[in-house]
Amino acid sequence: NAGVTQTPKFQVLKTGQSMTLQCAQDMNHNSMYWYRQDPGMGLRLIYYSASEGTTDKGEVPNGYNVSRLNKREFSLRLESAAPSQTSVYFCASSERSGTEGYGYTFGSGTRLTVV
Amino acid sequence: LAKTTQPISMDSYEGQEVNITCSHNNIATNDYITWYQQFPSQGPRFIIQGYKTKVTNEVASLFIPADRKSSTLSLPRVSLSDTAVYYCLVGVGGFKTIFGAGTRLFVKA
Numbered sequence: 001n002a003g004v005t006q007t008p009k010f011q012v013l014k015t016g017q018s019m020t021l022q023c024a025q026d027m028n029h030n031s032m033y034w035y036r037q038d039p040g041m042g043l044r045l046i047y048y049s050a051s052e053g054t055t056d057k058g059e060v061p062n063g064y065n066v067s068r069l070n071k072r073e074f075s076l077r078l079e080s081a082a083p084s085q086t087s088v089y090f091c092a093s094s095e096r097s098g099t100e101g102y103g104y105t106f107g108s109g110t111r112l113t114v115v
Numbered sequence: 116l117a118k119t120t121q122p123i124s125m126d127s128y129e130g131q132e133v134n135i136t137c138s139h140n141n142i143a144t145n146d147y148i149t150w151y152q153q154f155p156s157q158g159p160r161f162i163i164q165g166y167k168t169k170v171t172n173e174v175a176s177l178f179i180p181a182d183r184k185s186s187t188l189s190l191p192r193v194s195l196s197d198t199a200v201y202y203c204l205v206g207v208g209g210f211k212t213i214f215g216a217g218t219r220l221f222v223k224a
Binding site for chain 1: 149151156157158159160161164202210211212213214215216217
């Protein structure tokens with residue numbers, strides 16, 4: 001089925017370790033996003049890529065880096081993981097911005113625990 | 116993006132109609148109103164989007180009054196599987212969409 005695929009689904013890291021979360025979409029969408037969701041909270045935007053070749057900071061970018069590898073793929077990297085980064089991470093894509101036209105399509109999430 | 120206000124939580128019973136209202140007093144002329152649904156352990160899912168009057172699809176209806184300062188998501192005859200968090204978003208042309216805490220709907224048997 002068409003959609004947004006995230007890997008891995010679960011990950012446990014030790015403080016200070018690094019890792020990359022992968023995201024790929026097969027809907028030929030221009031824009032891609034990374035959000036984090038803490039327990040009982042809404043989603044907070046980490047980074048987004050309005051189109052291939054561009055990336056911009058969202059609400060909570062500190063401690064993260066992103067790469068828009070091509071139109072399909074948008075990765076999120078934690079260089080030195082901290083317990084405060086324990087969260088569920090969602091990748092999303094949209095044809096244009098998510099609040100006009102076609103809306104967002106989200107992946108199923110990566111549950112990250114930093115100990 | 117326009118600021119939105121929606122109830123933190125709602126309870127309902129199976130078979131009832133549920134209406135969730137979102138207030139957006141400073142909505143701009145070109146803003147769309149979009150609702151998302153999030154089940155536990157899943158990403159949000161687009162439900163419905165509208166600009167004015169009424170929009171209906173196979174999942175829900177969206178009622179928007181003439182002044183567009185509020186909107187109501189209507190879920191007909193809810194079931195246990197409609198237990199989820201519902202988010203109201205208002206805006207256009209922006210990428211920095213903020214999903215607030217949403218409304219937690221709990222459907223009881």
